[in-house]
Amino acid sequence: MDEFKKKMKWRQIMLGLASVTALSAIFLTSRLIESPVRTDNIDSFIDGFQVGFTLMFFLIVMFFMQRNLAALKNPDKMKKLFISETDERKLFILQKSGSDGMNVIIYGLSVGTAVAGNINDTVFFTLLVALFFVISVRGFLKLYYRVKY
């Protein structure tokens, strides 16, 4: 449990850094949106997405920070958090859904790429790059875990 406590403290520091980064990003993005140079050229949807995404990231970080802080103060909550993070069935589900999900993504991207080839070149090449990326990530992870175990 001491090891987990150390991990939690380290995690709090990282979350703190992430929240500062997110706040800076929100500030910078909103400043850019206000800038007259960009408002003419940038689609407002993209700007809104960037701010919304960073704000959501910031709120998620805040949620985890608050949860970790409560656990650091209360040993019972700490054990519950430890259990929920190390529960073997949860980890098994995570592994299973990760590998099955990857298969579905590869299948979907393959079909999408083939269909996009008849419609739009840009979409076709974007999907093709995404497909190669996912396949290489899967290959790399397989190789990594074969060496590790």
Add this chain to the structure above:
Amino acid sequence: MKTKIPELRKKNKLSQEELAFAVGVTRQTITSIEVGKYTASLVLAYKIARHFNMNIEEIFDFSDVEEF
């Protein structure tokens, strides 16, 4: 896999939540093991057996494990 966990819990007046907390898993994991949807790892089986002061084979029924 069939287990004697429900009977042992009743005998020891333990809830699923209490057993789960004692062996370091979630209540849902104990539920899944009891209904046979999930097979406990060797470490978890050992922890459960130790909690009831029994051997693993006395709690878990290995008779339906397939052999080739």
